[in-house]
Amino acid sequence: MTLADRYPLLHTPARWEWGGLDVQFSTDLPPDDLVTNIHVVCFIGDDIVLCRDDRDHWILPGGTREAGESIESCVIRELAEEAGAELSGPIHPFGAHYATTDRPTPYRPWQPHPHKAWLWCTADVILTGQPTNPADAEQILEVRSFPLVEAVRYAGSDGSYHPELITLAAELHRR
Structure with a gap:
């Protein structure tokens, strides 16, 4: 059974209307210069x-990469901004949503388009602060850590595929 069979919502092509984006998840990692946003399933x-x-949504920390910012620097900044957290181990990329926008210009001038x-x-x-x-x-109004079952339940408030994304992340993180 493939990952797409096990995590069908995560692998279903989607439209993120807020950004004019057509997206598709893959465990094939993108080249660095294509990465505009980074989000972390933190353990x-x-x-x-x-x-x-x-908005009363439970989200994963992460966000938009700044001009010239490395993936690691973006993760460190976003963890502090959204979770009051610091890394205590390495960052492990495990997948990406590949996106194509129908907007005429990039969200930020330095981003690929x-x-x-x-x-x-x-x-x-x-969690340090x-x-x-x-x-x-x-x-961000509140930061909490949850057992996997609860995290999966709460994560659905930010998108239908998030429970599968977190479940896959937990599976891969244990390896």
């Missing part, structure tokens, strides 16, 4: 860290 032991934003990728990673973290909540980012 504290076997628990998974989720962040509740001001019209093709780009959202990179998904796992990492062990420690409160999210820094920059004014131009999601406003």
